[in-house]
Amino acid sequence: MSSTNRSTILHPTRIDLSADIRVQVIDSLNQAVAVTTDLKSQTKQAHWNVKGMDFYQLHELFDEIAGELEEFIDLLAERVTALGGVAMGTIRMAVAASILPEYPVEILDGKDHIAALADRFAIYAKLLRDGIAQTDELGDADTADLYTEISRTVDMRLWFLEAHLQAGDMSAANSNGKPATAKTAAKTVAKTATAKTTAKKSKK
Ligand SMILES: [Fe+2]
Secondary structure (H helix, E strand, C coil): CCHHHCCCCCCCCCCCCCHHHHHHHHHHHHHHHHHHHHHHHHHHHHHHHCECCCHHHHHHHHHHHHHHHHHHHHHHHHHHHHCCCCCCCCHHHHHHHCCCCCCCCCCCEHHHHHHHHHHHHHHHHHHHHHHHHHHHHCCCHHHHHHHHHHHHHHHHHHHHHHHHHCCCCHHHHHCCCCCCCHHHHHHHHHHHHHHHHHHHHHHC
């Protein structure tokens, strides 16, 4: 986490975790607050701007996901304060500490919005899993449990998003080891169609 997004204030508390451990957990949590805040705003961006035949379904889905992320921000920030830290939760603090790429403004189609969100949810899911391992190792089972709870829902949401992209061709999503984008999926489908046509022609 960048020093601009780090509070050095640590309030006294009777909690039985040492100051050294609390500082490390608070840093991890504030990073998660920043990324969750960024992801929530990006999900709202998709909610407002998605277009196409699946507009209403996706508009609603994205709003539901943004609502969940808002709840996660509150849970993470309140764990920071429970540990005696200062929650770093403003938009400018989020900008300073988020690891997500900026949301593309030129996309319109539902598949492109889903792919953009899936890419970002994959980064977020990894951050949470790293958070589980780190806080577990530090001996803060409660923060690890909080991360686990959030992580489970985030993995489910990643599945929801990716399920929209995988209907045509599963290999399109996984062939390069990266989350599928509408473009890569479309390319693979086009390649398969060409191969099928060629095979048909050679049979004749
Ligand atoms: Fe709305």
